[in-house]
Amino acid sequence: MLHYAQEQLQGDYYTRAFQAGAQEDTLILNMGPQHPSTHGVLRIILELHGEYILRAEPVLGYVHRMQEKMGEVKTYPQYLPNMGRVDYLHALAWNWAYVLAVEELLQLEVPERAEYIRVITCELNRITSHLLWWGAYLLDLGAFTPIMYGFADRERAMDLLQIITGSRLTYCYYSFGGVTADLTPQFIDGTKEFCKYLRTRLPMYKDLVTDNMILRHRVDDIGIIPVDMARRYGVTGPNLRGSGVEHDLRRNTPYSIYDRFDFEIPAYEECDALARYLVRMDEMEESLSIIEQAIDSLPEGPVTPPKMPKVIKPPKGEAYGAVEGARGVIGIHVISDGTATPYRIKLRSPSFSNLSLFAEVSEGILLADAVSILGSLDLVIPEIDR
Amino acid sequence: MNIAPELIHIAVALAAIAAFIGLNGLVLVWLERKVAGHIQRRPGPYEVGPWGLLQPVADAVKLVGKQLVRPKVADPWLYWSAPLLSFTPVFLLFLTIPFGPRLIGMEFNLGLLLILAFSGLNVLALCLAGWSSANKYSLLGAARAVAQSIAYEIPLLLAVLAIAFQFGTLNLSTIVHHQGPMPWQWNVMTQPLAFIIYFICAVAETNRAPFDLPEAESELTAGFHTEYSGMAFGLFFLAEYAYIIVISCVATVLFLGGWHGPGAPGFWWFLLKVYALIMVIIWLRWTYPRVRFDQLLNINWKWLLPLALVNLLLTLIFVKM
């Protein structure tokens, strides 16, 4: 027979602290860390009145891996593989933010061709990320089939990325001053084909899901994030664009060569889950057009800088690299003290800010809507915890 | 000694029904997975047996072999009686369904009433399961199940009543006899609205997607049967499929001409129609997202119930004229 202390029966620290503020006649529900719709190990404590949420509190840290501390004990190149593991869905954007910061410290010039390759692969990776989000979101809303279609298409993009990076998920492809491998003709042809193929699939997605009446009722007018609330929490990425702000680092502070491409920044003014949904769907098309433009104007040349220092030892100083990830602004602040290991690395993960507002948005909504809102924020839990 | 043959008949019928449910349950599980697979461009089960036909058997064996776990704080009596209560009424439901001209478990004048009455028992089972599990998710699932079943039973009843009024009987065989072999002689032609209402309500009554709220796994993990394992879960599962068969059977009897069909009438027509309906139900499940709970109730109270009432009124006017 197991015996529990009285306080153990009442839950852990978080539950008890949360319970202290509860009203009478309400139900405290632990959603997660093992729950089908939190996709990972996010835990949310809810105070329910019937099915209405009175209060919600996200509890984090279940996949905390000390990524920032690891940065302080590893050399600059040794930290590269970590970047693929922070956000496993848009790994290349994290790769990019880190190399951007270190390149700034080192004053490294990146060859033309490498910049193009980075754009192509990063956008391809963004598409895979959005496709997975799309499938998983629909799964949250109770449709089982879209995720399979999304995965089938995502698989093609991952096959392409595998050709040049060798991995399928946790890429470690960019290196300081360039990329580790050049594009192959197989990749280029395959990508062109993929762009055409996905363009035929997106209308199908629209027919099956986007225009579906049931889905519309599940996302329309749900989880309104007004612009000022988004600003207060530092929301970025598609979530901010869903609140009607045309903010995209690729356009606002163009890094790399994004200023050379012609693409739209989709934004919707409704601030609800549908707006965020549509932003991502539109973004996939924009990414496709960026990829096509980049492939068409891909220059010849080396993919690594001609002169690479043997040991990466940036001079004293700090640098901040920020890129637009699939979930928002990814920022990496690196401080160098002149040695081979960084003095400090700070990771700014977009999901963390995006989740923070959940407590406020979820007040007074239905449990089912909470699932819909969580999905529409497109959270990646390992990225939140880092 | 008049009663003895009747009793034997019922006993045989019950045994046959048990076999029928078991067999069809297995077939349905297989069918559902196969259809889901093909819709998602996968093969579905295909390892065990030819075309994976033995997969449900393997699943059943697995379920039977699993340990039955009860949460420590759950009420044992209620907890274990719930799956049984969910499954046993199914037998009675099949008893009055005319599969063929003579293939009927029990000729019963109030057959329709019996079915409606006993299918209502299921909600009690779900309620018990959710309540006795001492799990918050189960409790929420049970609350949803009760609200949903009770709400949808009303338009369902009204839709069925329209048919009963039309023929002035609650006897299922009589209703079938009134319909002809050709599709335009079926009731679905005279009562299309009732058929649509009945079908929607039936899907909701059986907790099938897109109305599978009591077990919405992205919200309530598994709803009322979160805590059940092994064959206790298996019984809920089987009961769900049995109810799908029942509602499809009733729909066939009431709206699709029962065993009638072009050419030779017989139970094959009946089975064909039942399976066609089941296919549609499966198809729906793998296409749509889940509706939200308040929307579900809104559909019922704001659309289906008024429509069913209007339909009933129109039927009355036609019958009286």
Next chain:
Amino acid sequence: MIKKTPKQSTLQGIKSLFVGLRVTGHNFVMPQITTHYPRQEVDNLVTYRGHIELVPKEDDPMTSKCILCGQCAKACPSNCIELVIRKEEVEPPPAAEAQPDADKEEAPPKPAPKKKVKRILEAFILDYNLCSLCGQCVQTCPVDSLEFSTNSYLAGFTREEFVFELLERMRKKYKASSSG
């Protein structure tokens, strides 16, 4: 470009339900796209990047290109590479040709002419349990002595099975290819 989300009338909504059914129905009759694994295999295994392998010298497949610089071990973020180096006193005029010793299977790298101590690669140990397949070792190697294998069907029952001795693997592979 800030857009408005398109609104939908009830009629369009009901139509959408049938459109959805048409899409899934269409997919139902389309051919499957899965690969039935044990019977079929995906076709992109050649681009898979598995654990690292030593690359043999072109002229001598029993010795690796490795010059024992130790860069790879230093670069590895997970410390999974270990070089076992044996030092050997050599006669002042170093032998130009290595004697292929059947028992010991030495792999004498070219030592600097002045040194009298020859460093010989005894074993190149990769602890694949720790490897994150990042590729840092392959990138840092100055003589391209490391490459990725395409071995995706790696399985074992114990951790010890994943501690590889790459030198031995390289030689075994050569022997297998030359005998078979």
